[in-house]
Amino acid sequence: MTMRLIRKNIQYILIPFALGLFLALWQMVVVVNRYPMFILPTPGQVVASWIDNWQNGIIPRHLGLTLCEIGLGFGIALAFAVSVGYLLAKSPLLEKIVSPYIIATQAMPIVAIAPLVIIWINTGAVQNALIAALITFFPMLVNTIVGVRSVRPEYRDLMRSYSASAWQVFAKLELPAALPIFFGGVRVGVTLSVIGVVVVELLWADRGLGFLLNFARGQLDTPLMFATVATLSLMAIGLYLSVVILERILIRWRRNVQ
Amino acid sequence: MNNQTLIQIEAVSKQYGPARGGVLALREVSLDIRAGEFLSIIGPSGCGKTTLLKMLGDLLKPSAGYIRVKGKTPADSRRARDCGIVFQTPTLMEWRSIARNIELPLEIVGAPRGERARRALELLDLIRLREFAARYPHELSVGMQQRVAIARALAYQPSILLMDEPFGSLDEMTRERLGQDLLDVWQRARVTIVFVTHSVGEAVRLSDRVAVMSPRPGRIERVIEVDLPRPRPAELRELPRYWELLREVRAALRLNG
Numbered sequence: 001m002t003m004r005l006i007r008k009n010i011q012y013i014l015i016p017f018a019l020g021l022f023l024a025l026w027q028m029v030v031v032v033n034r035y036p037m038f039i040l041p042t043p044g045q046v047v048a049s050w051i052d053n054w055q056n057g058i059i060p061r062h063l064g065l066t067l068c069e070i071g072l073g074f075g076i077a078l079a080f081a082v083s084v085g086y087l088l089a090k091s092p093l094l095e096k097i098v099s100p101y102i103i104a105t106q107a108m109p110i111v112a113i114a115p116l117v118i119i120w121i122n123t124g125a126v127q128n129a130l131i132a133a134l135i136t137f138f139p140m141l142v143n144t145i146v147g148v149r150s151v152r153p154e155y156r157d158l159m160r161s162y163s164a165s166a167w168q169v170f171a172k173l174e175l176p177a178a179l180p181i182f183f184g185g186v187r188v189g190v191t192l193s194v195i196g197v198v199v200v201e202l203l204w205a206d207r208g209l210g211f212l213l214n215f216a217r218g219q220l221d222t223p224l225m226f227a228t229v230a231t232l233s234l235m236a237i238g239l240y241l242s243v244v245i246l247e248r249i250l251i252r253w254r255r256n257v258q
Numbered sequence: 259m260n261n262q263t264l265i266q267i268e269a270v271s272k273q274y275g276p277a278r279g280g281v282l283a284l285r286e287v288s289l290d291i292r293a294g295e296f297l298s299i300i301g302p303s304g305c306g307k308t309t310l311l312k313m314l315g316d317l318l319k320p321s322a323g324y325i326r327v328k329g330k331t332p333a334d335s336r337r338a339r340d341c342g343i344v345f346q347t348p349t350l351m352e353w354r355s356i357a358r359n360i361e362l363p364l365e366i367v368g369a370p371r372g373e374r375a376r377r378a379l380e381l382l383d384l385i386r387l388r389e390f391a392a393r394y395p396h397e398l399s400v401g402m403q404q405r406v407a408i409a410r411a412l413a414y415q416p417s418i419l420l421m422d423e424p425f426g427s428l429d430e431m432t433r434e435r436l437g438q439d440l441l442d443v444w445q446r447a448r449v450t451i452v453f454v455t456h457s458v459g460e461a462v463r464l465s466d467r468v469a470v471m472s473p474r475p476g477r478i479e480r481v482i483e484v485d486l487p488r489p490r491p492a493e494l495r496e497l498p499r500y501w502e503l504l505r506e507v508r509a510a511l512r513l514n515g
């Protein structure tokens with residue numbers, strides 16, 4: 001009985017165990033090789049720096065700004081992907097005309113457009129968000145199109161036989177039918193928006209976690225760099241998990257399928 | 259057209275694609291369907307049965323000829339919600355419980371919640387699946403799902419049920435049982451049923467009349483009156499008349515010899 005319980009939940013035991021092992025090895029490497037702190041700090045030094053910079057408000061401030069930019073960028077990308085994706089899904093002709101341009105935005109190196117965006121829009125947070133949106137919208141757009149197109153024609157016939165309005169077809173058929181595929185895009189999208197914002201911040205922002213990383217590097221404050229990276233990772237994991245949880249709530253019926 | 263005629267199909271043709279190089283699916287099909295009858299349409303695969311049924315439900319427009327459903331054009335009849343449709347596959351929405359699937363057409367009509375729930379229970383009783391009200395489609399067998407689809411088609415009390423090979427994907431035993439169930443529903447709900455099938459036995463067992471179609475371009479070859487007693491006796495297969503009718507339908511399909 002207990003053995004079975006352990007075997008079933010083995011992952012929850014092994015994951016912290018692996019983390020502990022990793023931290024111990026890290027500590028050992030630093031101690032054995034006597035690395036100076038600016039090359040490789042110990043896990044303890046990183047945690048100390050993290051607590052320090054959390055308490056003096058530096059990390060929370062930059063984290064807050066980065067989160068705002070991600071939220072804004074992701075929101076813009078989402079709104080664009082859903083509205084344009086829905087239109088393109090409904091009109092193959094429109095899709096043929098528009099898709100080369102959309103693919104072009106993906107083929108262009110994003111960093112090359114960024115300076116232009118910065119010339120046009122001069123509010124830091126908004127420009128960062130826009131650049132992030134540019135690399136975020138694509139997977140969500142594609143999955144919106146694929147999701148809406150996944151509705152089988154019999155279902156459309158069914159709704160037509162009820163004389164359902166366009167809105168009813170959307171709300172009662174297309175939206176729920178597209179959700180599982182759509183969420184695949186959202187999962188990728190949320191990850192990309194984190195990457196987008198952080199890269200832009202790294203390159204030319206004066207605030208945000210990306211900037212903090214750059215700043216710490218300039219100061220040779222390696223523990224702060226590690227603490228910032230850890231904050232970023234936790235934030236990204238948190239965002240991803242919230243998408244997964246939202247997906248679970250919205251697509252409850254799927255859990256029992258198979 | 260006499261006063262019994264519910265659906266009038268007059269010289270209807272259907273051409274898919276351009277006149278040259280396209281497919282002529284139906285050529286000048288004429289048929290009157292009577293109020294309250296159980297009419298089967300039988301014919302070889304690809305002869306245009308689905309096409310014909312879809313035109314009755316205004317899911318397709320005829321290329322020529324005209325259709326009147328209760329004296330209205332198919333479009334008006336669709337808006338008046340005269341017809342419920344059952345497809346070959348159950349076409350249930352996997353994200354809705356069984357009861358909510360049955361309520362779907364009522365939701366679209368804008369029926370109040372209480373009435374929807376009451377009607378769904380009534381229909382669940384009719385198809386004897388009441389205990390599955392809160393389950394989801396994937397928890398039911400395909401045969402049960404098809405019964406749900408029939409209940410859903412009846413939800414807003416249409417006077418006509420259009421069924422496109424509804425039992426086509428089921429095994430023989432389930433198929434026969436569902437046929438019996440359908441006769442039951444037909445008698446109790448007092449609807450007219452237009453039933454597409456490719457099974458000769460099923461057509462004869464269930465119908466008042468069987469319309470036999472020729473291969474593409476489809477035409478109505480013959481309409482055969484099934485003068486077997488109602489309700490159909492369990493020992494139908496012991497009646498000589500049953501076998502005669504089977505032979506007649508098979509002959510019209512050119513399956514004999």
Ligand SMILES: Nc1ncnc2c1ncn2[C@@H]1O[C@H](COP(=O)(O)OP(=O)(O)O)[C@@H](O)[C@H]1O
Pocket residue numbers: 274275281282283301302303304305306307308309310474
């Ligand atoms: N959307 C379509 N476009 C072109 N041809 C079609 C289309 N739908 C059906 N057909 C053709 O019309 C003929 C009749 O089809 P259908 O009505 O589905 O036949 P059945 O239901 O009797 O098997 C077939 O030859 C089929 O290939």
Ligand SMILES: [Mg+2]
Pocket residue numbers: 307308309422
């Ligand atoms: Mg067919």
